[in-house]
Amino acid sequence: MTEATWSRSGGSECIRLAGVPAGADVRVFPGTVFPGTVFPGTVFPGTGGWPPMAGRLDQDGPDWCFVPRFAFLDGTSYTVMVEGTPAAVLVRARPERPAVTEVTGIRPTAAEVPVNLLRLYVWFSAPMSEGYAAGQVRIARDDGSSVPGALLPSEHELWDGSRRRLTVLLDPARIKRGLPGHQQAGYPLRSGQPFRLVVGDGFRDAQGLPLRSPAERRYEVGGEERRHVDPAAWALAVPPAGTREPLRVTFGRPLDHGLLGRCLQVRGPGLAPVDGTARTGPGERSWSLAPNRAWAAAVHHLVVDPVLEDLAGNSVSRVFDRDLTRPADQPRPARPVTIAFSPA
Amino acid sequence: MGEFGLSRGRVALRSAGPIAFGPAGILFVADNAAATVFAVDVADPGPAGAAGPFDLADVDARVGSFLGCEPGDISIKDMAVHPLSHNVYLSVQRGQGDAAQPVLVRISPVGGSVEDVALDDVPFAATVIGDAPAEDDDRLDTTLPLGDEGEEIQFATIKIRLVRQPIRTATVTDMAYADGTLLIAGLSNEEFSSKLRRVPFPFSAGISGSSLEIFHVSHGAWETAAPIRAFVPYDGGASILASYTCTPVVHFPLADLRDGAKAVGRTVAELGAVNQPLDMVSFVQDGEEYLLVANSAHGLVKIACRDIDRQSPLTEPQQPVGVPRETKDLQGIRRLANFGDSYVLALQADDAGRQQLRSLKTASL
Numbered sequence: 130m131t132e133a134t135w136s137r138s139g140g141s142e143c144i145r146l147a148g149v150p151a152g153a154d155v156r157v158f159p160g161t162v163f164p165g166t167v168f169p170g171t172v173f174p175g176t177g178g179w180p181p182m183a184g185r186l187d188q189d190g191p192d193w194c195f196v197p198r199f200a201f202l203d204g205t206s207y208t209v210m211v212e213g214t215p216a217a218v219l220v221r222a223r224p225e226r227p228a229v230t231e232v233t234g235i236r237p238t239a240a241e242v243p244v245n246l247l248r249l250y251v252w253f254s255a256p257m258s259e260g261y262a263a264g265q266v267r268i269a270r271d272d273g274s275s276v277p278g279a280l281l282p283s284e285h286e287l288w289d290g291s292r293r294r295l296t297v298l299l300d301p302a303r304i305k306r307g308l309p310g311h312q313q314a315g316y317p318l319r320s321g322q323p324f325r326l327v328v329g330d331g332f333r334d335a336q337g338l339p340l341r342s343p344a345e346r347r348y349e350v351g352g353e354e355r356r357h358v359d360p361a362a363w364a365l366a367v368p369p370a371g372t373r374e375p376l377r378v379t380f381g382r383p384l385d386h387g388l389l390g391r392c393l394q395v396r397g398p399g400l401a402p403v404d405g406t407a408r409t410g411p412g413e414r415s416w417s418l419a420p421n422r423a424w425a426a427a428v429h430h431l432v433v434d435p436v437l438e439d440l441a442g443n444s445v446s447r448v449f450d451r452d453l454t455r456p457a458d459q460p461r462p463a464r465p466v467t468i469a470f471s472p473a
Numbered sequence: 474m475g476e477f478g479l480s481r482g483r484v485a486l487r488s489a490g491p492i493a494f495g496p497a498g499i500l501f502v503a504d505n506a507a508a509t510v511f512a513v514d515v516a517d518p519g520p521a522g523a524a525g526p527f528d529l530a531d532v533d534a535r536v537g538s539f540l541g542c543e544p545g546d547i548s549i550k551d552m553a554v555h556p557l558s559h560n561v562y563l564s565v566q567r568g569q570g571d572a573a574q575p576v577l578v579r580i581s582p583v584g585g586s587v588e589d590v591a592l593d594d595v596p597f598a599a600t601v602i603g604d605a606p607a608e609d610d611d612r613l614d615t616t617l618p619l620g621d622e623g624e625e626i627q628f629a630t631i632k633i634r635l636v637r638q639p640i641r642t643a644t645v646t647d648m649a650y651a652d653g654t655l656l657i658a659g660l661s662n663e664e665f666s667s668k669l670r671r672v673p674f675p676f677s678a679g680i681s682g683s684s685l686e687i688f689h690v691s692h693g694a695w696e697t698a699a700p701i702r703a704f705v706p707y708d709g710g711a712s713i714l715a716s717y718t719c720t721p722v723v724h725f726p727l728a729d730l731r732d733g734a735k736a737v738g739r740t741v742a743e744l745g746a747v748n749q750p751l752d753m754v755s756f757v758q759d760g761e762e763y764l765l766v767a768n769s770a771h772g773l774v775k776i777a778c779r780d781i782d783r784q785s786p787l788t789e790p791q792q793p794v795g796v797p798r799e800t801k802d803l804q805g806i807r808r809l810a811n812f813g814d815s816y817v818l819a820l821q822a823d824d825a826g827r828q829q830l831r832s833l834k835t836a837s838l
Contacts, residue, residue, distance in 0.1 A: 159541050179534065180587045182541035198589070199576070202542045202568050247665060258570035260548060278747045281718060282769060285646055287662035290506075290638025296662040302719040302746065307695045310720065310746040335570035387663040391641065436664045444664070450697040453690070 133209050133217035138187055138194035142201060144209060144219060146193045154212050156181035157195050161206040161218055182207070203337065223337065230255040230334035232344030235326055236386035237440055239412040243354035244320045245304045247442035247449065249297045250386055251328055251344075256292040256335040265329035266297055268317065269345070276324065278303070279317035292335065296387065297326070304441075305450045318350045354441040355448055356457075358384065360433045360466045370426035370472035375408075375417040378431065383413040385438045392434035395420075398427040413440075424472035433466040477512065478675035479596035484511050486592065489564040489575035491551045495650040495674060498555060500562060500590075502577065503602075503645035503657070510645070510657065512676065514596040515577070521557035524813025527582040529830040532563075532820070536578050539587040540567045549828060552808040552820050559813055561830065562590065580830070582812075600676040602643050602657065647703045647752075650674065651710035651727065658701035658715070667698040667717065671730060687715070687736045689723040696737070705753035707762055707778055714741075714764055714781065716750030722766065722796075724781050741784040742776065742795035744768055754809040756817055756835045765817060765838070767809055773801040773819075775838060801838065 136145035149155060158181055183198035201207065204223040209216050234252040251266065268279040279299055287296035299317050302310030318324060325347045330340040362381055368374035376395060386409065395403040395418050405420035435446040442449040445466055451458040477499060488506035495501055495512060502511045529535070534544040548566040555562065561580040566573050577590035647658045657670040667687050690696050697719070704715035706727065715738065716722050723738035730736060744750055748770035755764050755778070762778040776798045784796040805822040812818035816832040823829070 157541070158538055159543055160538075178585075179531075180539040183539055183589065184541075197541050199540045199542075199567060199574065200572075202546060202572060205542055205546070207541070256570070259566075259573070260569060282747075282749055283660075283718070284751075285644050285660055287644060287660060288642065289640040289662060290642055294640065294662075298665075300719075300747070301665070301699055302748075305695065305697055305699075305719050308719055308721065308746075309743050310748075313746040333570065337570055337572070385663070387640070391663075436666070438664060442665045447698070449665070450695040453694055453696055 131209065131211050131216035133219055135219060135221075136194065138189050138196055141196045143187075143194040143196045144207065145189070146195065146209065146211075146217075147191065149193050149211055149216075154210075155186055155193065155195065156210045157184065157197070158182060158208050158210065159202075159205050160208055161220075181210075226336065226338060228330075228334075228338045228341045230257070230336075230338065231341045232328050235328070235344065235346040237348075237383050237413050238346075238386075239348075239383040239414070239440070241349040241351045242318075242383070243352065243439075243441045244316050244318050244350050245353050245355070245441040245449070246318060246348075246350075247299055247301065247304060247438075247440065248385065248387075249299075249326055251295045251297060251326075253293050253295070253332075253334070253340075257288070257295070258333040258335055258337065259286050259288065259292070261332045262286045262295060262297070265332040266295070267327050267329075268299075269325045269327045271323055271325070271347075276317060278314060294387075301442075306452075307450075320350050320352055323347055323349050354382065354439060355443060355450075355452075357443055357448055357461060358437055358439050358445045360431075360445060360468055363468070365431065365468065365470050367470045368424055368472050370424050372472075373405075373420055373423050375405075375419040376424075376429075376431070376470070377410075377415060377417045379410075379415045381414070383440050385440065386413050388434075388437050389413060389416060392437035393418075394432045394434075396430045396432055398425055398429075400430070403429065426471070426473060428469055428471050431468040431470065433468070435461070435463050435465060476675070477598065478677075479512065479514055479598050481594060481596050484513055484592040484595060484597050486511070486575040486577075488573075489550050489566050489577070490645050491648050492553045492562060492564045492577070493648040493650055493655075494553050494556055495655065498557065500553065500577075501648055501650065501655055502564065503648060504575070505602075505642070505644045508602045508639075508643060509599050510602060510648070510655065510672070512598045512600075512674065513577075513590075513592065515555075515562070515579070515590050516595065517555045517558050517560055517579075519558045522559075524559040524582065524816055524832075526816065526834070527559075527561075527585075527812070527818070527830065527832045529580065529585045531827055532580070532830050533828040535585070535587055536563065536565060536580075537567075539578070539589075540565070540576060542567055544827070549808075549820065552810055552818070554810040554812050554818055556811075561810075561818065598676045600672055602645060602659065602670070646700070649704065649706050651706040656704070656706070656713070658704055660700045660718075665699065667701050669701060669704075669713075669715070669730065687723070687725055687730075687738050689717065689721055689738045689740045703750045703753045703766075705755050705764060707755040707764060712778075712781075714753065714776075716744065716753065716766060718749065720744040720746075720748055720750065722750075722776075724784075739784075740795070741781050742774075742798060744774065745771060751807050752809045754811055754817055756811060756838070757814070758835050758838065763838070765809055767806040767819070771800055773803045773806055773809075773838075775799040775801060803833070 132147040236250040268276040281298040327345040330343040364379040366377035446463040490503035537547040550564040563578045699717040722742040725738035751767040766774040808820040
């Protein structure tokens with residue numbers, strides 16, 4: 130009679146086997162089979178030519194220890210086969226923990242987005258597991274029904290390095306003019322018809338736990354936005370010299386939350402970067418920088434990276450899809466744009 | 474392997490992404506979590522020989538069985554075939570979240586045996602993906618790790634461990650090696666652009682290659698850029714056919730990819746609405762070169778390279794097809810790779826999501 134228990138051997142987790150004769154053929158398979166039954170068919174992997182779990186069998190006193198090459202996974206059952214017969218099943222229980230992870234923000238925060246909205250971001254309170262975005266993030270109408278085919282179906286989920294920020298793209302084939310996706314299915318959104326970005330609580334965090342609750346953000350939908358982002362049209366509220374009051378920049382339309390985090394810089398006399406606390410304003414319509422040290426009474430420059438985009442993917446240097454007949458759509462130089470200002 | 478600048482050591486993969494074979498059986502492995510591409514001598518056990526037909530059912534379950542997990546805990550990220558032995562290499566993520574583990578798996582076309590590819594003490598080289606966070610992007614997301622990763626920070630008398638990760642990331646979606654250059658297509662998690670990165674191989678310290686944006690024109694009316702999802706060099710590496718996330722299939726000569734130059738590809742076909750290109754491969758049939766495109770919503774699409782060369786850019790908004798193509802009744806194919814001269818190997822999923830390897834005879838395609 131084989132007895133199998135979770136154990137440790139040589140510092141590694143293992144399945145300890147008692148009552149197994151020396152030289153017996155011992156194999157471990159993921160999956161559940163009731164001990165004592167014989168498997169004539171090919172349903173069970175062990176009899177269907179499937180490889181057993183990689184690992185080694187160490188002798189430890191009178192026992193044998195199966196030490197896996199790849200760690201046992203929580204939530205998985207393991208069947209020990211001795212001489213081709215299931216001898217024991219061990220279940221690797223998933224630790225019981227309360228769900229604590231939640232959505233901490235959905236961007237943009239603008240109340241209204243253009244009908245050709247390209248991108249949203251979802252922030253989570255803790256690192257997440259990959260593989261759930263397609264099933265748990267959706268565009269919904271006010272009646273709760275989903276808008277099918279609105280989001281880019283991608284096997285490549287776009288996370289930041291710590292897997293706390295997910296980038297969600299609407300299907301560009303339905304936003305770009307002239308493509309079959311747009312011609313046949315139209316924009317994923319409809320002007321004048323509100324929608325919600327919904328994150329289901331089935332989204333798993335890195336611990337494998339669901340979210341504490343689902344989350345959503347509702348948006349009104351406006352018209353098309355197909356203009357360059359134009360820093361020359363921004364309004365600057367210039368702070369007085371000698372103070373640490375923030376420089377305030379107002380854009381005139383919402384810009385991309387992610388890119389705003391890195392595309393704006395202030396340089397002072399001698400082009401030295403002005404360090405301070407940068408904040409994106411409500412609705413991603415403005416940005417401010419409160420310097421660590423008081424403003425000098427000298428010419429400063431706001432430096433704008435030309436990759437900075439609005440909500441529809443139009444950037445400083447190019448529009449999202451350029452109408453070749455429109456001179457205004459001509460690409461602009463892909464170099465930083467600078468706006469001079471002088472605290473006085 | 475000295476000629477390729479490889480050094481022996483541990484390939485510390487953090488994630489498993491696209492894979493592609495380079496010269497001398499070196500496998501390029503994209504690690505998106507680490508923003509790195511590794512070139513690994515996989516010490517393929519061979520033997521070299523002609524590839525015969527090879528089909529393997531339930532490949533995800535077999536790999537899962539070997540790795541000790543249910544098929545649902547296996548995510549096959551990419552597939553490559555060793556050019557001489559035709560051993561099948563799969564880039565696999567085992568488990569999810571903090572338990573996720575990247576593994577390279579090798580499947581023998583003789584008998585279908587499964588083994589993991591040793592990465593602990595092997596010749597390898599690495600290069601940072603150039604679209605990784607820029608030097609002037611100091612945004613880091615700081616989290617508290619459960620284990621001992623990250624750095625220890627002391628606040629007064631309290632020591633805590635913090636992990637700082639970049640917010641901006643680049644995700645490699647496809648790679649190919651052609652004539653001394655590794656070509657890398659990727660998606661940014663912020664800006665929307667179509668960068669194709671070229672990295673000379675052997676990798677050189679401090680040289681992460683150059684990238685340029687390849688525009689394409691829709692129906693002669695709209696010029697646009699989008700991330701390249703899949704691409705394949707053909708015509709001996711002189712030409713590239715790329716499929717974009719917004720589904721146009723675009724041709725451009727490799728010679729057009731000059732640093733700093735604006736490249737505009739020629740749209741030769743479109744793959745249709747609510748559809749995504751997944752993978753591409755070129756093969757020879759009766760002395761002619763053809764391309765196969767795997768799609769999320771359609772069967773395999775076959776295109777003759779000579780038709781691509783003849784095809785003028787799509788100009789009419791209503792023009793539905795562009796280059797002549799044949800759609801094969803082969804659904805659910807996610808990855809393609811050359812399998813000797815006579816076969817293309819397909820990784821195919823059925824309606825229930827179970828995955829199989831299936832060799833397609835090129836003479837019958």
